[in-house]
Amino acid sequence: MIGLDTNILARYYIEDEADKEAQKQHLIARKLIESGKKLMVCKTVLLEFEWVMRGFYQFTPMDIQPVFQHLLSLPNIEIEDKDLVERAVLSLKEGLDFADALHHASYHQCDSMTTFDDKKFARRLNRLALMPRVVVAK
Secondary structure, X not given: OEEOOHHHHHHHHOOOOOOHHHHHHHHXXXXXXXXXXXXXXXXXXXXXXXXXXXXXXXOOHHHHHHHHHHXXXXXXXXXXXXXXXXXXXXXXXXXXXXXXXXXXXXXXXXXXXXXXXXXXXXXXXXXXOOOOEEEEOX
16 A cells, blocks of 8 residues: 655646646656555645645635545545545535544544634534534633
């Protein structure tokens, strides 16, 4: 099995036609990902990949969600904690930040999750009634 780094995913999914090296890397990444070889992507790579798409390439959550859906559908790629990642990807449709959604999904066995982030995180998750409930620490 081969573990993939963030830059492999970025070059596979994001074509930069103005950069000849990026074009070359896109072909290499495509050949590897579409080779049928057993590949793996860990959660930290997914977090960084989401940040690259959102922070550098200005993708919206609605742009990112189908990229992750496609990646999750590839039969030769094993995703670390795939069930949790799938839950987090679904939360992108609700406007949640991917990192927050992944943190929340990872606490699925807990009664609650505690945070100081009242506005962007706790209120939104509680309004959506996603479990576990989110409590603001006071």
